[in-house]
Each structure stands twice: as C-alpha cells, then as structure tokens.
Amino acid sequence: MTIRKPRPASLQLLTAEAALRRISSSHPKYPFIELDLRKAKAGVKGEKSVAHFLSLINLTDKFVYHNLRLKRDDQHHFELDTLIISPHYLLIIEVKYFSGEWVELREYPNQLTQFTYEQTRRTYEDPILQVKEQRKNLANWLVRRNLPSLPIEYLVIMPNSSCELRFHENYKEYKRVIRLPSLEQNLISFDTFHKRSSGIPKSDINLLDERLLAEHCPPASHGITRYALQEDEIKKGIHCPQCRSIPMIRKKCTWHCPFCDYFSSAKIPGRETLMDYFLLVNDTINNRQVRDFCLVDTPRQARNLLRGLNLEYCGSTKGRVYLLRGLFDLYDLQSEKV
Numbered sequence: 001m002t003i004r005k006p007r008p009a010s011l012q013l014l015t016a017e018a019a020l021r022r023i024s025s026s027h028p029k030y031p032f033i034e035l036d037l038r039k040a041k042a043g044v045k046g047e048k049s050v051a052h053f054l055s056l057i058n059l060t061d062k063f064v065y066h067n068l069r070l071k072r073d074d075q076h077h078f079e080l081d082t083l084i085i086s087p088h089y090l091l092i093i094e095v096k097y098f099s100g101e102w103v104e105l106r107e108y109p110n111q112l113t114q115f116t117y118e119q120t121r122r123t124y125e126d127p128i129l130q131v132k133e134q135r136k137n138l139a140n141w142l143v144r145r146n147l148p149s150l151p152i153e154y155l156v157i158m159p160n161s162s163c164e165l166r167f168h169e170n171y172k173e174y175k176r177v178i179r180l181p182s183l184e185q186n187l188i189s190f191d192t193f194h195k196r197s198s199g200i201p202k203s204d205i206n207l208l209d210e211r212l213l214a215e216h217c218p219p220a221s222h223g224i225t226r227y228a229l230q231e232d233e234i235k236k237g238i239h240c241p242q243c244r245s246i247p248m249i250r251k252k253c254t255w256h257c258p259f260c261d262y263f264s265s266a267k268i269p270g271r272e273t274l275m276d277y278f279l280l281v282n283d284t285i286n287n288r289q290v291r292d293f294c295l296v297d298t299p300r301q302a303r304n305l306l307r308g309l310n311l312e313y314c315g316s317t318k319g320r321v322y323l324l325r326g327l328f329d330l331y332d333l334q335s336e337k338v
C-alpha cells in the first residue's frame with residue numbers, strides 16, 4: 001500500500017486556534033469558535049487513527065489519499081476523508097469520531113442519534129448518506145474526465161470504540177458502518193469480490209493518480225470569512241511561541257514576551273505569526289502588511305522577519321508578495337493537540 005497523499009495539517013483546527021488566540025475572549029463569536037475547535041479536534045482524532053491504521057497494514061497494489069478535495073461541475077467542492085484506489089475498485093472512507101455513551105443509526109428517517117454522558121440527545125444526518133453523496137460526486141468527476149470507470153465502494157468508520165454503536169433493526173447498511181480494526185477484513189472482502197472482474201492496467205492507475213493529485217484544491221477559507229470577523233477585531237503583533245500571548249516586544253535581535261519572560265530568536269515567532277495571518281486573513285502578504293500585522297516599524301525589519309522562511313514570492317522588489325502556504329510544508333503533524 002502506498003500513501004500517495006498523506007493527511008495534511010487540519011486547517012480547520014489551526015484556524016479555530018488562531019482565531020481564539022487573536023480575538024478578545026469577550027467577543028460574541030468566541031463560544032461559537034470554541035465549538036468549531038472541538039468539532040475540528042474530533043475530526044482530526046478520527047482521521048489520525050485511520051491514517052495510522054492504514055500506514056500499518058500491508059496490502060499491495062493500492063494507493064491511499066487522505067483529505068482529497070475536488071471540484072464538482074457546479075464549482076462547489078467535495079472532500080473525501082480517505083480514498084483508496086486499487087486496480088479493481090475504489091473505496092471511499094468517511095470517518096466519524098463520535099464521543100458519548102452511544103450512537104444509534106436508523107433508516108426511517110435516515111439519522112444518527114447521539115446520547116451523551118450528560119444525558120442529552122443530539123441528532124445528525126446519517127453518515128451513510130454523506131458517503132453515498134461523495135460516491136456520486138466522485139463517479140461524475142471520473143466520467144467528466146474520461147478516466148477509467150471502476151466500481152466505487154464506501155465505508156463509514158467510527159473509530160471511537162468507547163462510544164457504543166447501535167443499529168435500529170431496520171437499518172440496512174449496518175455492514176458498511178464499521179470499527180477501525182475491521183477495516184483490514186473489509187479490504188480483503190472487497191478484494192476477493194472485485195478480483196472477479198478484469199480490473200484496469202497500471203498505466204490507468206497512474207493516470208488516475210496523476211489527475212487526483214493535480215486537481216486537489218486545498219481549502220482556502222480564512223478565519224475572517226469563516227467566522228465573519230472584521231479585520232480590526234484581530235489582535236496584531238508577534239505571538240509568544242511559549243505562552244501564546246500577544247504581542248512580543250522586539251529587543252535588539254530577539255523577541256521578548258512580557259507575559260512569560262520568554263526570549264526567542266527572530267525566526268520562530270515570525271513563522272508562527274505569519275501562519276496566523278495565512279489562517280485568518282490571506283494566502284499572501286506584502287512588506288507593508290507584515291509591518292502592520294507583526295507590529296514592526298521598518299521595511300527592513302519586515303524583510304528580516306521574512307528572510308530565512310524561504311517563502312516563494314511573486315513580483316519585483318516594490319510590489320512583491322510572499323506566498324504563505326509554504327509555511328505549512330514543514331508543519332509537524334505530531335504537534336496537533338487533539
């Protein structure tokens with residue numbers, strides 16, 4: 001099994017963290033963003049465990065893609081938590097991390113009920129409907145591009161084994177809502193079933209792989225759009241890598257945090273603060289915007305802050321804009337706290 005697209009850092013999680021760090025805790029949106037952060041953490045927990053499990057099982061002739069986001073005909077996007085391609089079939093995996101005492105799936109109407117330890121009930125759409133919608137989207141996407149047609153299988157994985165999984169007696173899709181340890185057995189069953197068909201050659205797999213990777217569009221919704229914030233509600237300044245307070249104060253060639261007394265070299269806090277700018281405001285930044293957002297006085301100081309980050313840029317000296325997405329290339333997934 002080859003991981004062709006590893007799980008990226010969760011921008012939803014990082015954006016919520018950046019927003020909570022940079023707006024006042026009395027802001028009316030604060031509780032909503034806290035809730036968004038909790039949801040993002042649950043999502044990451046589930047996706048992490050599936051990605052880890054798949055990295056351990058040894059099945060040949062398969063490619064794995066995590067968090068693929070592709071465009072539909074109507075210009076909206078659809079996102080696949082995990083896609084596996086093999087010469088005989090494709091498999092979409094939707095990951096749902098529910099906590100609480102139990103969840104129950106029922107078919108009439110299609111819904112999932114969650115019963116929490118606080119004795120409250122919440123109702124959600126049946127995740128099987130979601131994964132079937134993704135199957136339809138993927139099938140259309142393949143047809144539009146004249147890519148090889150293969151059967152598309154689907155599964156929902158509920159990785160939190162401490163939350164009991166219940167099915168109402170009328171629920172027909174119970175075999176497709178599984179726990180993580182049964183994933184390997186399900187893959188073997190799909191392999192056995194689909195190997196009866198002739199499958200597609202390696203060259204077609206490579207073509208499909210190329211198109212999937214080329215057409216993946218990373219999400220670009222910034223915090224100010226996602227949470228409808230005004231730019232002037234965002235706190236400016238370099239944030240402390242140790243205690244996360246804002247702003248640090250420049251002292252000669254270092255930055256000092258007046259809240260926890262931490263001293264840092266110029267490079268590290270600049271990187272993290274520009275990541276916040278990317279998450280909350282925009283994909284690109286120019287020298288004036290660096291001065292404004294990081295509270296540095298001169299164009300030279302702003303250039304020093306950007307130096308060493310090895311960012312791609314476009315434009316000549318005056319109109320130069322730096323592309324901030326590269327900051328996430330070295331992001332350590334292990335540091336995601338969920």
Ligand SMILES: [Zn+2]
Nearest residue numbers: 240243257260
């Ligand atoms: Zn500090």
